[in-house]
Amino acid sequence: MTDLTEVSQLLNKASEDPVLRTALDRAIASYWKKRKQVMERYPYVKELADEVRKIKEWSIDHMDELLGQAMDSVERRGGSAYVAKTAEDARRIVDELVGTGKIITKAKSMTTEELKLREFLIERGNEVYETDLGEFLVQFLGPKPMHFISPSIHLTREKVAEFLREFLGVEVDKDDIEGMVAQVRRFLRDKYFNADVGISGANVFAADRGAVFLIENESNIRLSISLPPKYIAVVGMEKIVPTMGDAWKVVEVISRYGGYKVTSYVNTVMGPAKVGKGDIGPEEYHVIFLDNGRREASKDPILKQTLYCLRCGACQYLCPVFGIVGGYWAGLNSAYSGGIGVMWEYITGDKETATQHAFACLLCGRCMEACPMRINQPEVLREIRRRFMAEI
């Protein structure tokens, strides 16, 4: 546990991988350019981010109260609400709802990655498809989603084209990203219509209306959660905010800091479709609220700020260490990546691995500059070190 050799070998190897470096360099340059444009076009977004920070602070301090409201709202509208204390609880609830031999379409979701839900459902005898292009690639090419909003950030377009040629048996042009997206969309199209269950996470959840918010660009989410008769949302407890109005603010901040001038779609789901009234949409609406360490962290004066994270990925794009090792930082067994990933892993996963990885942070603070919530990652990561160093 005190020996960092494995961690340094993992990170050194990643830092020497030329394909990874090319992919990261391209993604980071593109993000930085977009970010500057977004900040110029929407200068008010910084103030909006400050407002959202206050909403998040209040929400994390009132997590249990909001959870109660959120669950009432879901049930009132004819949905079913559950609390999962651990990752295992969450998988069990999903298992009971899904069973075996089903076709499942998934929206990209870090929280379900935290649960290793796709792997679990496949093991239980189901057919599972990630419908976000990046996440789809990760499902087949691995090793893990390497960034909050750009899970295949580690793959170059050359690699992707090579994979699609083989997997789909069609000719694709490595410079035609739209074309590649279209090919994958064609492949997924009939999966949506035949799916039994749609599963998503949530970008934010409004307690007053029991509403899940999902931001996307490829329209895959609306298909994967609207067409199957059963819809399950897995919502980390830190995602709950008091009202729809608050949730919309969160949505805008996530997209802007994610580097989007416009995001194509924002979905909200507030309940099951009313059968017989001509509604389109799932007949069953299940919301699983996931604790898995979040409640405990919400009471920890330093770790708590991790829960303000909107998972926009800005800090990952701008972290120097992430810039050369990508999602290898935090470890390949963690769903999460980078310094913020180490913090999430510490709260929701393997504390030992997270602690070892915490020592790779520069404490330089560019993440804090990048972050709309101004989360002080150096403070949290140093605190993780302190707790460990005091023990050895």
Place this chain on the structure above:
Amino acid sequence: MDLKAVKLLIERNAKKSWNPLGVKEGYCSSWAEGMSFPEKGETLLYTGCLYQMIPYIDMFARLLKGFENMNPALFSIAMKINELADSLGLDTISLLASIEISKRDRERYFNIVRNIANALTSAGVKFAYMKEEPYNGVLYHDLGMDDLFEAHVKRLARKIKETGAKRVITVDPHTTYMLNYLIKEFVEDFDVEVVHYMDVLLEKGYEPELIGPKEVVIHDPCYLARWNDLIDQPRTLLTRAGAKVREPEFSRKFTGCCGGPIESLFPSLSSKLAEKRMKELKESGSPCLTVMCPICLTNFQREADKLGVRVFDIMEVIK
């Protein structure tokens, strides 16, 4: 690298000489030899010893790179040998340093501190110095060794108080941040004013003279720009001296780290980070990089030849 071994090594050095690398306090203040400053006064120049420690940091970084993938068992044997030598009264660090560190290297970093002291004097600032100058303690804090940090800064605060200083002038971003913020969590009555030497020079209307290249790329050290908000100060001083200052793509609050802070635990990664940042800097149009931090200076310096760049501290560009 084994954290337990690193912790033991640092604790032993700290116990011996109040310095994580075993550097002596008398050595830290020897930059002032041949100059005359009082030991008491209302204003104190406190260097935090980082510039003076550069040759040692560099020596350890090279050593540790060799240890990076070493079996922890071997590392602990090396530690045992070191311990044995210590018990026999052999000062292994000084011994090693006398082989590894050239006089020219030492002089270079002492000269940076001397240039700062001379500039302050020329600007009309009168200050005292510490004859046995303590290290700033930041590494203990970075590694999460808070007990050690607390003991260290409590002693430091006492020593600063003994000089009678009401104002402390600092020369590097890490010491500045530590005295402005970190120390206050551990020492309740630390109420001296802390000010970076560049602010003092500007406050005095100092007109520096150009002694280095006419055109430089500026690298904002993270702790200077982001954590201490000292951004325009170096630009003003350089421009006043007539230097042309080029800005890299990532600068000011979004400056990129030199990689230095992880040089002890992840030395290879640290080198890669330095390399990447230096390429970024070089691309902005000049092979002459200017930094204002001893950690950036040493971490860049190690990779400089390979990349065909020259690295200067700001006090090697102006005086």
